[in-house]
Amino acid sequence: MRRRIGCNEPRYGAERARCVTAEAEVAFASRELGWPRRALEEARRTFDVLGDHDNGLHAALLQIRWLLLLGRMTEAGDALDKLDLRAAPSMLTARGELVAFEIALRRGHTASAAGALARARAAAVRSGIGPLCAEVERAERTLALPAARLIARGEERPLVLSEVEKVLASEHLIVDACRRAARLERHEVRLARRPVLFALLRSLAEAWPGEATRENLCERAFRARRMNESHRARLRVELGRLRSELRSLAEVRATPAGFALLPRRGEVLILAPPMCWSVMPQTASSTAAAP
DSSP: OOOOOOTTSOSSOHHHHHHHHHHHHHHHHTTOTTSOTHHHHHHHHHHHHHTOHHHHHHHHHHHHHHHHHTTOHHHHHHHHHTOOOTTSOHHHHHHHHHHHHHHHHHHTOHHHHHHHHHHHHHHHHHHTOHHHHHHHHHHHHHTTSOOEEEEETTEEEEEOHHHHHHHHTSSSEEEETTTTEEEETTEEEEOTTOHHHHHHHHHHHHHTTSOEEHHHHHHHHHOOSSOOHHHHHHHHHHHHHHHHHHTTTEEEEEOSSEEEEEESSSOEEEEEOOSSOOOOOOOOOOOOSOO
């Protein structure tokens, strides 16, 4: 008869749990999203029951990296906040801080990202692990790479992450083409699921402080090279919807030749993706924390 596993009894032995953790790390590096992540949770539970805190922390950090890979950033941040890295070995401290760096980087918090990197570098140096130190150096270079392009009054220039953060905190109307949103101080309008409205908004923003012609708006939003009455009617409807969405941020006013965007305050700035996308650095790979 098959014996039933109790609530506090580990499902795996220590060796099997370490093998599962190693397999999970290989799957993570290979981006195998179909890998059974429940097995990693069972391995972590085994480490906790056996009192193997270092390998348990290693498995927990790997779970958080999986959450980031799946785009579940809020869950990843909450999970990281629950971990105690103060008494962890230097290698695990460095890896935890690299995870914290990635979360801060995705949130656009430059100061937090830089602080996490400084702690990661100190821990990596203490560990004496060359590849881990190299991973921290690659992460540091990420902060110096262009994170976006600023387009204003027909001119554009690249911005690093700290400059993007300052632009987003400014008093100007920001048309964010990276996330398809409009922002003015604490107010935000998300248009990621309304591509036609965002196409109209960006066309108006690019024309600011001037006006965007009806022909240009139809071409950008509807891919119409020749405008007819049907396009005109649809343009009026879509611009009405855009006015409703932007009422707390800006006004869309009709002009003799087209339409103009009038922000409630400040100027109109566009944040566009950089010309070359950079790859988010991955935390250094390693085997389980303990042999």
